[in-house]
Amino acid sequence: MGLLSELPPGASGRIVDITAQSASDPIAERLHDLGFVAGEPVKLVSYGPFGADPLLVQIGFTRFALRRSEAARIVVNTEEAAHV
Amino acid sequence: MSDTTLARPPVSIALVGNPNCGKTALFNQLTGSRQKVANYAGVTVERKEGRLVLPSGRKVRVLDLPGAYSLNATSPDEAVTRDVCLGQHPDETQPDLLLCVADATNLRLHLRFVLELKRLGRPMVLALNMVDAAKRRGILIDRDKLEQELGFPVVETVAIRRQGAAALINVLDEHRLAVPAAPTTGADLHAEARRLIASAVTMPQPTSPIDEAIDRWVLHPVWGLLILAATMLLVFQAVYAWGEPIKGIIDAAIQWLGAEVTALLPAGILRSLLVEGVIAGVGGVLVFLPQILILFFFILVLEESGYLPRAAFLLDRFMVGAGLSGRAFIPLLSSFACAVPGIMATRSIPDPRDRLLTILVAPLMTCSARLPVYALLIGAFIPDRAVFGVFNLQGLTLFALYAAGIVSALIVALVARYIGKQASEQALLLEIPAWRVPNPRDVFLGLRERAGIFLRRVGTIILALSVLLWFLSSFPTPPADWSRPAIEYSFAGHIGRGLAMLFEPIGFNWQICVALIPGLAAREVAISGLASVYAISAGDGTEQVLATTLASSWSLATALSLLAWYVFAPQCLSTIAVIRRESGSLKITLFSVVLLAFMAYAAAFAAYHLTGALQ
Numbered sequence: 147m148g149l150l151s152e153l154p155p156g157a158s159g160r161i162v163d164i165t166a167q168s169a170s171d172p173i174a175e176r177l178h179d180l181g182f183v184a185g186e187p188v189k190l191v192s193y194g195p196f197g198a199d200p201l202l203v204q205i206g207f208t209r210f211a212l213r214r215s216e217a218a219r220i221v222v223n224t225e226e227a228a229h230v
Numbered sequence: 231m232s233d234t235t236l237a238r239p240p241v242s243i244a245l246v247g248n249p250n251c252g253k254t255a256l257f258n259q260l261t262g263s264r265q266k267v268a269n270y271a272g273v274t275v276e277r278k279e280g281r282l283v284l285p286s287g288r289k290v291r292v293l294d295l296p297g298a299y300s301l302n303a304t305s306p307d308e309a310v311t312r313d314v315c316l317g318q319h320p321d322e323t324q325p326d327l328l329l330c331v332a333d334a335t336n337l338r339l340h341l342r343f344v345l346e347l348k349r350l351g352r353p354m355v356l357a358l359n360m361v362d363a364a365k366r367r368g369i370l371i372d373r374d375k376l377e378q379e380l381g382f383p384v385v386e387t388v389a390i391r392r393q394g395a396a397a398l399i400n401v402l403d404e405h406r407l408a409v410p411a412a413p414t415t416g417a418d419l420h421a422e423a424r425r426l427i428a429s430a431v432t433m434p435q436p437t438s439p440i441d442e443a444i445d446r447w448v449l450h451p452v453w454g455l456l457i458l459a460a461t462m463l464l465v466f467q468a469v470y471a472w473g474e475p476i477k478g479i480i481d482a483a484i485q486w487l488g489a490e491v492t493a494l495l496p497a498g499i500l501r502s503l504l505v506e507g508v509i510a511g512v513g514g515v516l517v518f519l520p521q522i523l524i525l526f527f528f529i530l531v532l533e534e535s536g537y538l539p540r541a542a543f544l545l546d547r548f549m550v551g552a553g554l555s556g557r558a559f560i561p562l563l564s565s566f567a568c569a570v571p572g573i574m575a576t577r578s579i580p581d582p583r584d585r586l587l588t589i590l591v592a593p594l595m596t597c598s599a600r601l602p603v604y605a606l607l608i609g610a611f612i613p614d615r616a617v618f619g620v621f622n623l624q625g626l627t628l629f630a631l632y633a634a635g636i637v638s639a640l641i642v643a644l645v646a647r648y649i650g651k652q653a654s655e656q657a658l659l660l661e662i663p664a665w666r667v668p669n670p671r672d673v674f675l676g677l678r679e680r681a682g683i684f685l686r687r688v689g690t691i692i693l694a695l696s697v698l699l700w701f702l703s704s705f706p707t708p709p710a711d712w713s714r715p716a717i718e719y720s721f722a723g724h725i726g727r728g729l730a731m732l733f734e735p736i737g738f739n740w741q742i743c744v745a746l747i748p749g750l751a752a753r754e755v756a757i758s759g760l761a762s763v764y765a766i767s768a769g770d771g772t773e774q775v776l777a778t779t780l781a782s783s784w785s786l787a788t789a790l791s792l793l794a795w796y797v798f799a800p801q802c803l804s805t806i807a808v809i810r811r812e813s814g815s816l817k818i819t820l821f822s823v824v825l826l827a828f829m830a831y832a833a834a835f836a837a838y839h840l841t842g843a844l845q
């Protein structure tokens with residue numbers, strides 16, 4: 147169990163939870179709408195060139211650039227390394 | 231909804247879908263060139279409407295709604311889409327039919343939004359777009375099954391292929407409005423989307439291997455940045471290398487026209503108005519059209535291909551450090567050519583705050599119109615001598631002027647971020663779409679739209695301002711025995727003298743103040759303004775004579791002060807007009823003008839007095 151923002155490039159896992167940072171966290175809501183929901187397989191593809199930020203994340207058929215603070219809301223289970 | 235709206239053909243259709251689903255391409259395919267582009271009142275969201283003529287001869291209004299991921303809107307664009315879909319938009323009647331567009335290669339994401347829209351209980355049709363790309367990747371979609379599950383028509387389209395929407399057009403022609411099966415509220419949309427995909431889609435692998443191979447290079451920390459630098463160099467090279475000759479041609483055409491009109495009309499007010507007011511004023515701005523088009527050509531191609539979000543990915547961290555967002559990079563870069571297209575390009579920044587900040591700092595990037603003024607003053611005042619053996623003092627000065635603009639933009643952005651700290655965290659959450667080969671027709675239509683916006687502005691506000699400035703510089707006409715330049719006697723001359731008091735602390739004489747007034751139409755017009763105050767008649771070598779005259783009548787401190795002024799000053803009415811248009815707010819426009827004027831005054835003051843003290 148860990149945060150998506152702490153995975154090394156190439157690692158994958160399954161989403162366990164999205165932690166909202168406040169009662170109405172628009173970023174957490176948006177992550178949910180974009181398909182970051184419990185049970186989905188995710189893969190951390192690579193990092194941006196400056197300060198290893200943002201992260202390139204693959205979910206489903208789609209790739210997103212997430213800033214580190216955004217990815218830190220996503221709890222993943224790497225044991226269950228899913229095929230992404 | 232009343233039943234009378236049902237069982238009749240639709241008269242208005244709205245295109246809805248996720249960003250990058252090919253909605254623009256499909257809209258172009260359906261409506262061809264019968265499009266109208268405007269802005270929604272009060273917001274900077276673009277409103278695109280067109281007309282579709284069906285095979286039966288029936289005409290349907292087609293509205294292209296901004297791309298959205300969800301009805302839970304997080305940007306002004308998405309809010310417009312939400313309001314129109316819900317029938318809550320103040321200026322827009324609820325469309326009869328929602329034409330959802332989904333990318334067949336990205337169904338997991340796009341179907342969720344389709345299902346969310348289905349909950350609205352409105353008549354719907356789904357266009358399953360990019361089926362060509364899906365087939366190439368071995369993705370199999372059971373259309374019948376999907377249609378059966380969704381309960382409304384599902385049609386395959388290839389928006390970039392000729393006739394690629396023929397099936398869709400036929401379905402729309404035969405369509406009679408009906409509400410899809412009772413919407414299932416409460417159910418989890420993601421679970422529902424997953425279930426639909428499991429039952430109707432077979433998918434060999436989630437991403438295309440070609441895309442992954444390209445991205446390994448393009449998004450690489452080192453190679454990616456080198457590719458980005460090379461791309462930008464190419465764009466700039468093209469803007470200058472291709473744009474300048476065409477600019478020269480247009481310039482020559484305008485001068486020819488001016489000469490023709492001069493020869494045709496008797497000397498007098500009418501001729502002066504046409505030649506010096508309309509032709510010179512409008513022409514001075516029109517010459518930028520080729521460069522604007524070349525720049526937008528590249529921006530459109532980069533955007534369509536999917537490169538822009540990748541550039542934003544590479545630079546986001548760097549730009550965030552400066553208080554901006556990765557997506558601000560292209561607009562700011564464009565602003566080095568001209569702030570007008572740069573500010574227009576901020577439309578690709580979804581976050582309103584990031585967009586506004588980008589609009590505020592864009593005029594600080596040194597645009598090409600400042601270059602002639604820089605060149606004149608540097609040539610006249612800065613000695614052409616080597617520094618440390620390798621550098622040239624004139625070149626260093628030019629570099630310093632560019633750098634001053636960039637550094638001040640960083641400072642403004644950082645200060646704004648500091649002040650706006652309590653504001654909520656800004657999201658990136660940027661989709662990196664699949665690579666696509668840009669479709670020439672869509673690029674062409676996009677270019678035509680940009681050119682239209684630019685030309686409309688030239689034809690309206692710039693024309694009006696040019697006539698006004700001409701009036702100020704030509705009236706009242708001096709008496710017959712007036713021996714000094716006519717402009718001195720005019721309103722502009724008086725205003726200039728009046729302003730001289732204000733500008734004296736920064737070392738401007740009244741001649742500069744007078745020249746700055748026609749310079750409001752376009753920055754480089756200040757040069758011809760100076761030429762006319764110093765009574766240098768137009769002709770060959772004007773610039774050389776002017777440079778010599780200036781060198782003998784100004785102090786170095788005054789010249790440096792004017793250069794510093796030019797780095798910042800809100801000296802270009804087209805830029806101010808485009809800020810007004812793109813920000814949609816008079817307050818922001820005024821703030822921007824005051825901020826720039828303040829910075830200009832402060833910088834010129836410092837330059838004047840420091841030079842004075844050091845000499």
Ligand SMILES: Nc1nc2c(ncn2[C@@H]2O[C@H](COP(=O)(O)OP(=O)(O)O)[C@@H](O)[C@H]2O)c(=O)[nH]1
Binds near residue numbers: 297535
């Ligand atoms: N292969 C293929 N590419 C398409 C299709 N429709 C659109 N595209 C391309 O996909 C990219 C994004 O399309 P665009 O219309 O700009 O998407 P929008 O963001 O939804 O407006 C462009 O490069 C289009 O040329 C299609 O049916 N097949």
